[in-house]
Amino acid sequence: MTSIKTPIKAIRAKCLDCTASQPGEVRLCEIASCPLWPYRMGKRPDKPPDEKKP
Numbered sequence: 001m002t003s004i005k006t007p008i009k010a011i012r013a014k015c016l017d018c019t020a021s022q023p024g025e026v027r028l029c030e031i032a033s034c035p036l037w038p039y040r041m042g043k044r045p046d047k048p049p050d051e052k053k054p
């Protein structure tokens with residue numbers, strides 16, 4: 001079992017998994033429709049992601 005401590009770090013780990021452990025590819029990810037995209041860099045974004053209005 002891994003020792004990931006926070007949800008943000010778990011998202012980062014998932015993005016690294018998605019890109020075969022290529023941090024540069026995580027940065028360049030163009031799949032902005034992915035719900036993890038705003039959090040892919042392992043930090044909270046400066047602004048909250050736009051929420052889709054119901």
Ligand code: SF4
Binds near residue numbers: 014015034035
């Ligand atoms: S944001 Fe990009 S790298 Fe991260 S899981 Fe989604 S598609 Fe993969």
